[in-house]
Amino acid sequence: MNFEYSEKVQALIKRVNDFMDLNVFPVEEEMHRQVELDLWSTPPLMEELKAKAKAEGLWNLFLPVAYGKYSAGLTNLEYAPLAEIMGKVMWASEVFNCAAPDTGNMEVLAKYGNEAQKKQWLEPLLEGKIRSAFAMTEPEVASSDATNIELSIERDGDEYVINGRKFYISGACRKQCEIMIVMGKTDPTNSNRYIQQSQVLVPMNTPGVTLVRPMKVFGYNDAPEGHGEVTFTNVRVPVENIIVAEGKGFEIAQGRLGPGRIHHCMRSVGIAQRALDLMCKRVGERIVFGQPMIKQQSVREDIAKSACQIEQARLMTLKAAQKMDTDGNKAAKELIAMIKIVAPNMSLDVIDRAIQCHGAVGVSQDTFLAHAWAGQRTLRLADGPDQVHMMQLGRDLVKKITE
Structure with a gap:
């Protein structure tokens, strides 16, 4: 396994990071304000950000090259660090037209749709118009x-x-x-x-x-x-x-969920990393019992454990992505199941520790932590509950040994 990124991907990582720093993180509060003004409509600010990302070529980054002119031509492995960066803000993937459920629907239409369906529905989705x-x-x-x-x-x-x-x-x-x-x-x-x-x-x-x-x-x-x-x-x-x-629904659903599951996991790593970064900042500044929180052994342990868990999940995500690229989604199903079990639980652990270090503000609307925790907890149910993945993974692993 080689997880070193090419010059092309390193350049994209820098461009997406720069875009987030310049255009996304500074307007988080404004985005929430605009949403409150018209709950169920795309905020004007989102459309502005989408236009900027599209103009910069940071668009449909999740689509592999086989999907033609609308694609950035990235493999799952190449897309992984970009999705991680987007995952640091819950709505950021939409800016780059990389948000669920559209991503899964676009993949379904690109892979299974007929030409009329692609023209009517896939192309407007790829353009970010609907x-x-x-x-x-x-x-x-x-x-x-x-x-x-x-x-x-x-x-x-x-x-x-x-x-x-x-x-x-x-x-x-x-x-x-x-x-x-x-x-x-x-x-x-x-x-x-x-x-x-x-x-x-x-x-x-x-x-x-x-x-x-x-x-x-x-x-x-x-x-x-x-x-x-x-x-x-x-x-x-x-x-x-x-x-x-008729009769192809289950097959299509299985084909749709593989990439979607790993995209969620990539973003889980991103939100966990942001929670850890915020926790490190907090414990370096906050004074308890006459000294910074970082002087407390339990706080140091929480930071160390969080860093280990994030890196473990990141590497497992990359391994699953690489397996999908080299051998196909079906061959990678065990790794996809593993990371779908691991990543949301990892993220919940890290976010929970970050909340604890922030005290009351950690469960308030003044940080992203509480909403992020709710989203990650839901991810243990979305695209298949943990128990389903564990049941199937356990069955398949035993079958390998006993056959």
């Missing part, structure tokens, strides 16, 4: 098992009729969200549980689509992205809106 959502999770079933999904997609002539309810649909609350990729069942009685599902494109303005409410995460509404509860009542879309074909 936003999107991925509607999979349902409140009535354990959605960590995708075969449980109950939303009905029934063929009726030249249309599909969709009925069901979804929740925690990230991005659905935003006014700029124009399209959802919706997962449901076209063949619920098929004896093969893995070909019962399909994925279909549903424009947000389709009659029968109702945004019921924004769901909160530990009390945060995560505006303007939001996590919507959405109902589908006799929603009709053309049969041309099916992605690939």
Whole structure:
């Protein structure tokens, strides 16, 4: 394994760092202020930052070269340090058009979409002109098992009729969200549980689509992205809106989640590193019992443990990314599962220590720590709960030994 970055990637690391220092960190408070003025719409400041990043060529950095003219041509390994930098601010990845759920949806459309679907939906997403959502999770079933999904997609002539309810649909609350990729069942009685599902494109303005409410995460509404509860009542879309074909939903979902999971992990390393940096600054300045906090042995231990955990997770993330590049996502599934288990838990540990060192202000709105902790805790559920990854990883490792 060689994790030394090429001159091209080193230059990109510097450019993204410089962009963050000049354009993102200084306006964090202003971004939050603008969001509060119009909760569910992209703030003007975000559009300004997107235009700057696009003009500087810092755009769609997550896309591999196979996706054509809109791509920066980076491998997963090359993208990893850039995603880590973006991860230091919870909304920063959107500035570079590298934000979920759009990234996963763009990858799905690029890999599985037909030419008409790419023209209508992929290109505007790649340009950053619209936003999107991925509607999979349902409140009535354990959605960590995708075969449980109950939303009905029934063929009726030249249309599909969709009925069901979804929740925690990230991005659905935003006014700029124009399209959802919706997962449901076209063949619920098929004896093969893995070909019962399909994925279909549903424009947000389709009659029968109702945004019921924004769901909160530990009390945060995560505006303007939001996590919507959405109902589908006799929603009709053309049969041309099916992605690939009926019965391909589970396969598409698995293909979508591999890159998305590791992107989340890259950002987890970034937010943990920022929390550690803030903790180091705090303990060097804060006086307790007549001396700086850094003089306390327990504080030194917290900093040391945090640095070790971050570096361990960083290296595991890079190893998984490299495996994806060299051998493909399927061959890297064990490493992807490992880092998906490790990275959010690592980040939670580090952020928790940083909160402790900050005392009351650590749980307030005066630092990014409390909201970051909520986001990382949620990540232990998003893209598959820890328990699912551990169950499958344990099964596969034993199978290797015993076969």
